[in-house]
Amino acid sequence: MLALDFDGVVCDSFREVLATALATYEIMTPESRLVTELRARVGVGCWHALDLATDPIAPPFEALVPLGNRAEDFGVALRAIENGAVIDDQRAYDAYFVSIDRSWMRDFHRSFYDQRASARVRDLDGWIGLHAGYTPFLNLLRRHAGDLRVAIATARDGRSAQLLLDHLGVDDIVDPMLILDKETGVSKTAHLAAIQDRAGVSFSEITFVDDKVNHLVRVAPLGVRPVLAGWGFNGEREHETARTLGFAVANFGNAERVLYGGGRHRG
Numbered sequence: 542m543l544a545l546d547f548d549g550v551v552c553d554s555f556r557e558v559l560a561t562a563l564a565t566y567e568i569m570t571p572e573s574r575l576v577t578e579l580r581a582r583v584g585v586g587c588w589h590a591l592d593l594a595t596d597p598i599a600p601p602f603e604a605l606v607p608l609g610n611r612a613e614d615f616g617v618a619l620r621a622i623e624n625g626a627v628i629d630d631q632r633a634y635d636a637y638f639v640s641i642d643r644s645w646m647r648d649f650h651r652s653f654y655d656q657r658a659s660a661r662v663r664d665l666d667g668w669i670g671l672h673a674g675y676t677p678f679l680n681l682l683r684r685h686a687g688d689l690r691v692a693i694a695t696a697r698d699g700r701s702a703q704l705l706l707d708h709l710g711v712d713d714i715v716d717p718m719l720i721l722d723k724e725t726g727v728s729k730t731a732h733l734a735a736i737q738d739r740a741g742v743s744f745s746e747i748t749f750v751d752d753k754v755n756h757l758v759r760v761a762p763l764g765v766r767p768v769l770a771g772w773g774f775n776g777e778r779e780h781e782t783a784r785t786l787g788f789a790v791a792n793f794g795n796a797e798r799v800l801y802g803g804g805r806h807r808g
Contacts, residue, residue, distance in 0.1 A: 542747055543800065544736050547695035549752030549773030552705050557671035559602055560588040561660065562615035565653045569616065575623035589671055598622065607753050607775045608634035611696055611727065616649035617641055631755060654698060661701065674709040675772050677793040682714050685801050690740060692719035694732035729756045733763055748800060750791065754779045757788050768799060
């Protein structure tokens with residue numbers, strides 16, 4: 542079966558994640574120099590008005606996202622950017638992460654999901670519009686619908702995931718009993734253990750696709766087949782790391798072969 546991370550694999554949520562992270566960071570650090578500078582560019586209003594194509598906040602944030610795991614990591618990334626921290630790899634990120642106050646991170650995590658839920662309730666269509674699908678991969682899933690059972694392992698809340706699966710037109714492909722959200726546990730190991738139990742398959746029968754190498758590293762000892770989604774929140778740094786670790790790296794050109802063996806088969 543195929544177990545998929547959601548953000549960065551099925552859904553391109555970068556605009557929504559950055560907007561929500563900035564809204565949360567503004568609440569958590571209202572006197573922040575970074576917030577002041579950004580507000581001068583965006584003005585008062587929704588953070589999704591930020592022009593990701595030109596604003597200098599986007600590239601460093603995008604570079605740090607692959608090194609984190611959960612919502613608090615978005616706050617850590619913004620603090621690192623504000624403080625000018627030099628973070629080039631996972632080891633440097635982990636060292637910076639442990640320097641941040643744990644209570645601040647817990648509050649950021651909780652506030653991030655509050656901000657996401659509030660934005661969704663306030664303007665559902667506008668909130669959904671911040672998300673896009675990775676069209677070639679979605680087309681691949683549709684083309685092979687029924688060949689493999691498909692599960693979702695996500696750090697999102699379940700309501701958001703369900704809404705977006707419907708928006709992206711793949712809700713009928715995913716077994717609703719196999720959508721494991723942030724309530725399942727803090728790690729993808731917990732998600733995959735739940736999927737393995739609910740689906741009644743062995744770990745060796747599961748191909749797990751994630752856009753973060755650190756998630757793949759953690760689940761590999763279970764015996765699942767780890768695959769890096771090269772189109773998500775990552776770059777050549779992560780691709781090379783994945784290859785060095787022996788993980789397959791999928792892209793839009795080879796994903797059919799990597800995930801389905803190049804042809805139709807029944808799982």
